[in-house]
Amino acid sequence: MQSLAKIGILDRHFSVKTDDQTITLPLTRDPTEVEIDELRKRVPSASFEIEDFEPRTKRPRTIKEALAERVSPDVLSRLPKSFDVVGDITILELDSELTAYQTIIAEAIMEVHPNVRSVFAKSGEVSGAERIRSLRYVAGENRTLTIHKEYGCLFKVDLSKAFFSPRLSTEHQRVAQMVEKGERVIDMFAGVGPFSILIAKKVSDVRVEAIDANPQAVELLRENVRANKVESKVHPHLGNAREVIRKELRQSASRVIMNHPSASKDFIGEACDALRSSGGVFHYYTFAGENWEADSRHEIEHGVDASGFVTERVLGIHRVREVAPMRWQVAVDLKVVPRQ
Known part of the structure; x- marks a missing residue:
């Protein structure tokens, strides 16, 4: 095949034919x-002989192209x-009128992107x-576990067990780039570890306390800490951030994520308790509307x-992503110090 391609007579518009013993290749000319x-x-x-070949099916380049005749x-x-893509899983967010077409849309996604193996739709x-x-299975492999x-x-x-949003990847990177050598960071709602682990990978001398109340998320977090070889830097804690800070981490952090x-405002007091006596930096996320800033x-x-x-x-202060019409997730970075 390489020899035919090199001299320019392999016809790529038709499919190759194979059996147990031979391979038959289409040519553009004698x-x-x-x-x-x-x-x-x-x-x-x-x-060399005359054969009939099937035209090669051309893969559509876009989802709209794949759906054009359907x-x-x-x-x-x-x-x-x-669409959100986590590992090899795509997550659809469709309006009520498009839900009837979810299977066709999912099939088109997998046709255009062969690396996508499963498609789910948001159902809550x-x-x-x-x-x-809450997710609803649509097409492909019926599994929610993947490697991202x-x-x-x-x-x-x-x-199905822990929160993760690929739309926050830029935020993970942005915050990690702000952390300096020698810091102690508390990640109050760590999930499976995207903030904590990226910080540990990017900063040579850092300690990250990664907290989450979800036992299944913390189990995945621990696996991810090992997989990324940051056991000496990231320390997982299972429990409510309020209790973990009160019992173990008061006045210890230079930075809190x-x-x-939907709930950050209920933990501002605990975040302040976690800061060193000299104060520190908050990376604060909330939802806001038209007057978001x-x-x-x-x-x-x-x-x-x-x-x-x-x-x-x-x-x-900036908008991270739109979560509904005229409503955004907002990030606020601020330096705070004790009141004199």
Whole structure:
């Protein structure tokens, strides 16, 4: 095959035919006598004859292209611009009118992206103390366990047992780049470890206390710590962040990550308790609407003030992702110090 391709007469528009003993290749033209002699030097058993070949099926390049002849233009126009992919699992988020087409859409995704082996659809919000999202199986392999790669780290994730969002990969990297050598970081809602482990991989001298209340998430976290060889840097804790900090981690941290947008405001006091006496940095995540910048800043600064600290300066505030029309997940980075 390589020889035919090299001289430019292998016809890639048709499929190769094989059986137990031979392989038959389609050609674009009759080979010359010189080409036949050269080919037989390489493959003495080569022969040339007339055969019928099946046209090679061309894989569609986009999901819309794959669906063009299967659904109406109206359905195509309502398709989301992107889907979440965790490892080899795709997660659909479809409106009620598109739900009837979910299987066709899933098949198109797997056709365009052969690395996708399973497709699920969101069937509820992230909820509960364990932060688990309800998923509905759609197509492919019916499993929720996968290995996700992110910035050189490997994460074992079970979407039915622990929270994980690939849309936060940029945040994981951004925060990790802000951590300095010699810091002690508390990740209050660590999940399977994307913030904690990436920090440990990026910073040479750091200690990360990774807390989560979900036993299954912590089990995966421990596996991921071992898989990424950061056992000396990342220390998992199973329990409510409030209790773990009160019992083990008071006044110990230079930096605290609070990635629990629906509940972070309820833990601001504990986050302040976790800081060293000189203060430190918060990476605070919340949900906010149209006045997202002012509302998010007021929320964290009000909580900090009520806990005996003050904001020395806001390091940054930005929208991470849209979670509903005119509603966003927002990140606030701020340096806080004890009130004098």
